[in-house]
Amino acid sequence: MRDALTAEGVAAFFASGADEMAEPEGGSRLLNSELAYILRNLGHTDMIVISDMGFPMPELQYNLDLAVKPGVPTVPDVLDAISTDFSWDRIIIAAEANTAVPERVEVLRQMCPKARVEPCESHVAFKHIAALCKAGVRTGDPTPFGNVILVCG
Numbered sequence: 001m002r003d004a005l006t007a008e009g010v011a012a013f014f015a016s017g018a019d020e021m022a023e024p025e026g027g028s029r030l031l032n033s034e035l036a037y038i039l040r041n042l043g044h045t046d047m048i049v050i051s052d053m054g055f056p057m058p059e060l061q062y063n064l065d066l067a068v069k070p071g072v073p074t075v076p077d078v079l080d081a082i083s084t085d086f087s088w089d090r091i092i093i094a095a096e097a098n099t100a101v102p103e104r105v106e107v108l109r110q111m112c113p114k115a116r117v118e119p120c121e122s123h124v125a126f127k128h129i130a131a132l133c134k135a136g137v138r139t140g141d142p143t144p145f146g147n148v149i150l151v152c153g
Contacts, residue, residue: 030081038062038135039086046152047092047133050075052141056127062135074141075148076107088115089153094123097145104146115150 030036041062042048051057052075053067066073091108098105098119109117120126129149130136 029084032064032066034064035066035078035082035137038064038137039082042086042134042152044152045089046135047129047149048135048137048152049130049133049147049149050078050137050139051130052139052143052146054142055130055138055147057136057138058127058131058133060131060133060136063138064136065138067138067140070140070142072140075139075143075146076104076111078137078139079108079111079148079150083112087153088112088150090151091115091117092126092129092149092151093117093119094126094145094147095119095121096123100145101143104143108148115153 030039038048049055049057049060053070057063066078091112093105093108105117120129123145126147126149130147133149
């Protein structure tokens with residue numbers, strides 16, 4: 001039988017700091033259970049597209065919309081959260097990203113130093129590759145050409 005809840009017990013609980021969210025075992029910071037499920041079901045060479053808010057996401061095996069408002073979350077926010085638990089072999093970007101948002105491309109390289117950042121020939125080609133992905137995650141990122149396709153290692 002559980003102890004009765006008392007005001008003193010509640011006060012002691014909060015005073016102890018036990019209510020603070022601890023980082024899960026293994027260092028994972030991923031809180032979204034749907035995204036965690038998708039990632040657990042990716043295999044070697046599977047691809048996942050992490051898109052900006054305006055990308056025409058194809059219907060894939062798994063589709064997840066994380067967009068809350070413009071700018072929340074961004075593609076790098078999602079990449080940061082999922083790269084704690086996963087390593088990527090390649091990051092595919094549209095060729096236009098190298099000139100339109102070179103600072104974003106550099107951020108990708110810094111976030112995933114072991115992954116090869118590979119531009120495909122165009123944004124149109126990127127959309128065709130995205131249709132081959134196993135999963136898609138839409139963000140609130142307003143960055144033009146900010147989409148990435150992550151290839152599992």
